[in-house]
Amino acid sequence: MTTISPPSVIDGNRRADLIRVSARLFRDRGYDGTTIRDIADAVGMRSGSPFYHFKSKQEILAAVMEEGLLSCLPAVERIVGGELPPRQKFQALVRAHLETVLAEGHDFIPVLLYDWRALSPGLREGIVALRDRYDRVWQVAITELKQAGLIKSDSKVARLLLMGAINFSVQWYQPGKGCTLDELAEEAVGMFLL
Amino acid sequence: MTTISPPSVIDGNRRADLIRVSARLFRDRGYDGTTIRDIADAVGMRSGSPFYHFKSKQEILAAVMEEGLLSCLPAVERIVGGELPPRQKFQALVRAHLETVLAEGHDFIPVLLYDWRALSPGLREGIVALRDRYDRVWQVAITELKQAGLIKSDSKVARLLLMGAINFSVQWYQPGKGCTLDELAEEAVGMFLL
DNA sequence: CCTACCGATCGGTAGG
DNA sequence: CCTACCGATCGGTAGG
Numbered sequence: 001m002t003t004i005s006p007p008s009v010i011d012g013n014r015r016a017d018l019i020r021v022s023a024r025l026f027r028d029r030g031y032d033g034t035t036i037r038d039i040a041d042a043v044g045m046r047s048g049s050p051f052y053h054f055k056s057k058q059e060i061l062a063a064v065m066e067e068g069l070l071s072c073l074p075a076v077e078r079i080v081g082g083e084l085p086p087r088q089k090f091q092a093l094v095r096a097h098l099e100t101v102l103a104e105g106h107d108f109i110p111v112l113l114y115d116w117r118a119l120s121p122g123l124r125e126g127i128v129a130l131r132d133r134y135d136r137v138w139q140v141a142i143t144e145l146k147q148a149g150l151i152k153s154d155s156k157v158a159r160l161l162l163m164g165a166i167n168f169s170v171q172w173y174q175p176g177k178g179c180t181l182d183e184l185a186e187e188a189v190g191m192f193l194l
Numbered sequence: 195m196t197t198i199s200p201p202s203v204i205d206g207n208r209r210a211d212l213i214r215v216s217a218r219l220f221r222d223r224g225y226d227g228t229t230i231r232d233i234a235d236a237v238g239m240r241s242g243s244p245f246y247h248f249k250s251k252q253e254i255l256a257a258v259m260e261e262g263l264l265s266c267l268p269a270v271e272r273i274v275g276g277e278l279p280p281r282q283k284f285q286a287l288v289r290a291h292l293e294t295v296l297a298e299g300h301d302f303i304p305v306l307l308y309d310w311r312a313l314s315p316g317l318r319e320g321i322v323a324l325r326d327r328y329d330r331v332w333q334v335a336i337t338e339l340k341q342a343g344l345i346k347s348d349s350k351v352a353r354l355l356l357m358g359a360i361n362f363s364v365q366w367y368q369p370g371k372g373c374t375l376d377e378l379a380e381e382a383v384g385m386f387l388l
Numbered sequence: 389c390c391t392a393c394c395g396a397t398c399g400g401t402a403g404g
Numbered sequence: 405c406c407t408a409c410c411g412a413t414c415g416g417t418a419g420g
Binding site: 229230231241242245250251 | 413414415416417
């Protein structure tokens with residue numbers, strides 16, 4: 001009796017490997033600073049082989065961003081759909097967001113934040129739809145804060161300023177140096193809420 | 195009588211031209227997405243000629259960032275050194291900062307924000323010194339806000355969150371669409387201050 | 389500042 | 405998924 005793994009599963013593993021190491025390399029060196037050869041080396045392939053799994057380098061970038069959004073959406077949607085009181089709900093949302101942006105090994109969303117411009121317009125559409133879903137979760141949370149009197153404005157600009165403050169931490173936060181993610185979440189919530 | 199412009203002046207003009215068009219191109223397409231040929235074309239030179247003015251493409255990038263910081267530092271230092279009451283002083287600082295980040299033709303600081311990673315470590319030192327000066331201005335302003343009871347914390351993290359919220363607008367703000375810079379400054383100040 | 393050019397690198401492909 | 409390769413592009417330089 002032979003044990004044969006279905007090709008689709010093998011392919012799925014290698015494809016997932018490529019996405020994961022590409023995320024790390026893109027995060028560290030940027031999309032343009034990473035070559036197909038870097039990616040192939042990191043998974044133990046030859047330089048032409050990634051194109052067996054992806055049509056182009058651009059499609060790897062799109063896959064990294066899509067993977068990042070798909071894997072972090074359920075958590076934030078569960079938080080905002082849950083029953084916590086407004087302040088605690090917002091704190092949980094900020095904490096979850098910080099996790100996806102700053103935690104070690106979480107390279108997907110930083111790639112989205114750093115290299116959005118590098119993604120060709122044709123491939124942006126699908127990612128934009130997921131980004132919109134993510135933004136909508138935040139808008140709902142902020143509206144609840146407004147209704148609870150914890151914030152002055154729940155405008156779109158208010159949301160962009162809030163998310164910007166947190167997203168920009170990707171440019172300065174260093175894990176293990178300075179504050180922890182819990183402390184950062186607490187300071188952020190303390191600063192933004194009345 | 196021949197009129198001969200001193201070479202240093204000619205060089206100064208052409209060098210300034212190169213910095214200006216490079217800032218615009220870097221802002222629009224990114225450092226890696228801009229070639230020396232793009233830059234040369236934009237000022238009407240042949241592709242090898244920018245290297246008469248700069249030793250490398252990297253040095254052009256450094257010059258863009260340095261120029262941006264040097265030209266915006268006096269304004270913010272004057273504001274913070276001035277006599278406005280804390281809230282108005284902060285509003286003026288935010289407004290000035292938004293100008294350097296979002297106003298049309300102000301491409302230098304966006305390049306700093308977008309392509310910091312593209313600058314080689316050896317060239318970062320001089321720019322870091324100027325960035326530190328800029329950050330110090332903000333820290334002073336925030337400390338004054340704290341003393342006036344207009345903000346909860348004047349920690350470094352508080353400053354980074356504030357500046358992040360505003361800096362991130364470079365990724366979403368579109369001149370002429372949505373709010374004006376004045377409105378944006380007002381909303382930001384309203385959101386951050388108690 | 390131009391002409392003419394080079395060496396290196398890069399994304400991608402044909403064929404197996 | 406590998407081998408072997410290509411065409412294009414790019415930063416940079418020598419010599420004037």
